[in-house]
Amino acid sequence: MTSFAIVGHLARTDGDFSLNDLPGAGRMDVLCRCVNASLFLSHDLRRDADCYLVLLGGPKAPKTVLFRGGELRSLSPDERSAGALVKKALSIPCGSEFREAAPGVYVRNGGLERLFTEHAFAVLDEKGTDIRMVPAVPEAFLLSDHQNFSDAEEALVKDAPRYSVGPVCLHADHTITVISNEIDRRKNGWK
Structure with missing residues (x-):
């Protein structure tokens, strides 16, 4: 099982946003592209992958929305589809445990601190070790949206291993695609 977690620093947590303006919802478009990159193959889904969206914008932050590839039933490969499922998840009341909003889509209160107690995340960072040089690829990866990690987030991930996908900085969704390809x-058995 491979898990990707993406921090959405400005991403709305109240579900009060238009699917016609996902960038205006705290760059929800970036997060939706990451969901698609984490889970889609040509004509299928990665059933062995999960995608966590850690939403930090708005009055109800932090919240985490989880997409489980092995359980999803109604996700299409476009940003609006992922955005609609995020919006639906944010519309239901939730507590500290994941609550199902749709098949394979869950939501709970809480953010990175809780996720770090559940997974041993490796941080994807352009200054990290080349992922092709490590003997074993980690099972869980943490990325940031269009913003860098905050000082508090950096303190939380300071001991996590850091890996890079190449010599130039890529968008988060492209980085996920490269990791999945690796x-x-x-x-x-490819080298």
């Missing part, structure tokens, strides 16, 4: 290559 995992696919290794699983299938």
Whole structure:
């Protein structure tokens, strides 16, 4: 199982946003692209992948929305589809445990601190070790949206291993695609 967690620093937590303006919802478009990059194959889903969206914008922050590839039933490969599922998840009351909003989509209160107690995340960072040089690819990865990690987030991840996907900085969704490709290559004996 591979898990990706993306921090949405400005992403709305109240669900009060238009699907026609996902960038205006705290760059929800970036997060939706990350959901799609984490889970979609050509004509199928990655059933062995999860995607966590850590939403930090708005009055109800922090909240975490989880997409489980093995359980999803109603996700199409476009930003609006992922955005609609996030919006639906944010519309239901939740507590400290994940609550199902739709098949394979869950929401709970809480953010990175809680996730770090549940997963041993590696941080994807352009200054990290080349992922192709490590003997084993980690199972959980943490990325930031269009903003850098805050000082508090950096303090939380200071001891996590850091990996890079190449010599230039990529968008978060592109980075996820490269990581998934590296995992696919290794699983299938490609070098």
